[in-house]
Amino acid sequence: MHAEILKRQVFDILKFCRDNLPQSLWEFANSGTKDDIPLIRQYLEQYPREAMYALVKLGTEDSKDIVLKIMHSDDPVLAKAAFRIAGKALDFDKDELKNLIYAETDFIVQWRLIKLFTKNGVWKVMPDLLHFTRDLPKQRGDLLYLLKCKTGHPVYLSMDYNKEIQAALRYAGEANAIPYYINNQIFTDMKMWW
Numbered sequence: 001m002h003a004e005i006l007k008r009q010v011f012d013i014l015k016f017c018r019d020n021l022p023q024s025l026w027e028f029a030n031s032g033t034k035d036d037i038p039l040i041r042q043y044l045e046q047y048p049r050e051a052m053y054a055l056v057k058l059g060t061e062d063s064k065d066i067v068l069k070i071m072h073s074d075d076p077v078l079a080k081a082a083f084r085i086a087g088k089a090l091d092f093d094k095d096e097l098k099n100l101i102y103a104e105t106d107f108i109v110q111w112r113l114i115k116l117f118t119k120n121g122v123w124k125v126m127p128d129l130l131h132f133t134r135d136l137p138k139q140r141g142d143l144l145y146l147l148k149c150k151t152g153h154p155v156y157l158s159m160d161y162n163k164e165i166q167a168a169l170r171y172a173g174e175a176n177a178i179p180y181y182i183n184n185q186i187f188t189d190m191k192m193w194w
Helices: 003-007 013-019 025-031 034-041 048-060 063-071 074-091 095-105 107-117 124-137 137-150 161-174 180-189
Strands: 155-158 190-192
Touching: 003 074, 013 025, 013 063, 025 034, 025 074, 025 095, 025 161, 034 048, 048 063, 048 074, 063 074, 095 124, 107 137, 124 137, 124 161, 137 180, 155 161, 155 180, 161 180
Parallel strands: 155 190
Antiparallel strands: none
């Protein structure tokens, strides 16, 4: 008797989602399987935010490509949603992201890529950020503000990494790409492990 009651009360969430597309796209992110990817993919044009979210959460092989494409959307809300999803659900390789930053021509997308680059803290990518201040002059103001806000406290670094940052400070300084007070703030923050 109990088995019969349980059979009647079982709710198949995947069947419900598949039967109620596109309204159920958000739920596919939590309940879907790899088998649902082709089904979800067909909604990328009509429901890009919902489909992108589901595809990223399901771990499609081209998640990064999907998100980067949508970050270029003319719809600013959609582009920002893609940036947020990239920050929360995707892991970019440092070199991969650095190449994307240098190749990007859209100012806003380039800044969002820089923000993704600093996701784990500015000190982990400090030499690159200092290079950006010289190499990406249109981003310089925002980069300097980021450096000013995210430094100002002691940080312990290896001797080699300390030297790498000092070389990057010289590189930025040669082009007057970094103000004296930010240069000094970074320099005085650096402490070495002996």
